[in-house]
Amino acid sequence: MRECVIEREEKGDMDILHLDGSLDAYSFPRLEGSLNGLRENSRNKVILDCTGLDYISSAALGALIGFARRARESNGDLKLVNLTPKIYNIVELLGFHKILEIYQEIDEAVNSF
């Protein structure tokens, strides 16, 4: 599996994280680190660009839900963009598509904040 590369792009009070690779048990601590870093700097509006995401483990999804939940308490949120059918199926299976906002395009997600 490809290790996940996370690239951060700042857009006003929002952060777009571009994910490329697999978020499994070994690489998800890196995403967790990035999210914790954002939280520490009170940056609570996060868009996850999943265009290059091949796989996501349940632990990684748990970290995303946890971040979204805490972000919402500070008027922020975590939104998902451009999920591949495979990733969408995992998200949908767990019912997370009813909890997290999912968009086709980054712009849509940006405008939704």
Added chain:
Amino acid sequence: MGCCSFVFFSAFLIIALVIALYITVRRYRLLRAERDELEQEKEVIFGFIHDAGEVFANAEGLDMEGMLTRVLFYAMRTTRAGAGAVYLLESDKQTLRNGAVSGIFPPLIGKVDAGLERAMSKSQHIQKLVRSQVIRKGEGLIGEVADIGMPILIEDPERDPRVPHYDLDYLKIHSILLVPMRFHQQVLGVIVVINRVDGQPFIQTDLNLLQAVADQASVSIHFAQLRESLNEKQRIDHDLDIARNIQMSLLPKTIPKIEGIELAAFNYPALEVGGDYYDFVEVDEKRIGIALADVSGKGISGAIMMSMCRSVLRSQAPGVTSPAKVLNGVNHLMRKDIADDMFVSMLYMILNIETHELAIARAGHERPILVPGDKSGLHVIESPGLAIGIGDEEAFGMITKDTVITLHPGDVVVTYTDGVTEAMNENEQEWGIDNFTEAIRVSADEGAHSVLNNVQQRLMRFVGETPQYDDTTLLALRVVR
């Protein structure tokens, strides 16, 4: 005239004799001094050889601290040093931490102000300071030796800016010697000694001897470190054993026998304990509840979560005929105790053993697969739901709904956890849903046990020797024709 020359000759002879005697005595004294020095060196070397043996002897019984204390003791004895310290490179390979200190050993890095210097007038204060200091690789003399892996001998520290200068007399460094401890080209740490007790500066011989001590010590330290990490691994293995025991104790010992229904289940625990579990509950005299769950956390926390899940389900299930309602109760009770970033996926089905009505609710779990007995083709049973621990009562209730179907003779229902479909072979390929459904399709006609056996065999053939990181759990039921 003759008498005169005799007197001169005699005087000359006496002078020559006195000179010769003087030279002989002097040479004798020099030789004796040299011999003494050699004797002394021989003593040190014999002492060293003895000491080196001591460092090794019973080294297995020593912990790292005991080992370093012993190494330092022999290092100081060999070099006749007044004080010394041993530093070990941390596992990050970037920082050094003190492992042992003896005598008045002032800190070698950092500025020490007058107040601190006064406070340091008690030796335990200095020791405390030295022990707590973290030194980066390349920082100061110790960091330098760790970085370059070569010894440093400073005979005259007064003129060397790398050596700190203290005003208090007893903190002064008159001579300093540092050697690296190396094992297979890897620096493990640094031994430092200061101030020879005889007031003389350290010399090359001291350096050679101390390096020999360090080389011997490195072997012992390397194996002690290995032993420590092994102990850590054993501790983790022990934790995993506990978690595995909890997990195994939660699984049903037997599968209920129900007339007209064939039930089969297996759970294969993974290398690292996963959080799969299944259970059977008596709902009322004509209904049986069947649960299958996967906790997102692993190890002990996952196992504890599972045991909670099981107790909560068992408390909610009796008498309730809607599985969604039961899962809502489970979610409500567990949500407060589940960490923010953890969740449980759970499938709960209630089978009426008289009417063969099957009610299904799915809290984020894999959908069950139905293979109709009339060979009309295999399909997944849809039912909307949310994983446990994510939403409040309202959100969970809105998303999670019952699906009710009626089973006919020959119908097979297969439920599983993602460990089955996500099992990997050595090429990191997933077994996948298609292989799985194919294995079910070809064996469903022969019953629930046949499905289990066939899936198990095909899965084992696919993964081969590749260790699996997630549990695999499979449960099948068939209405007997």
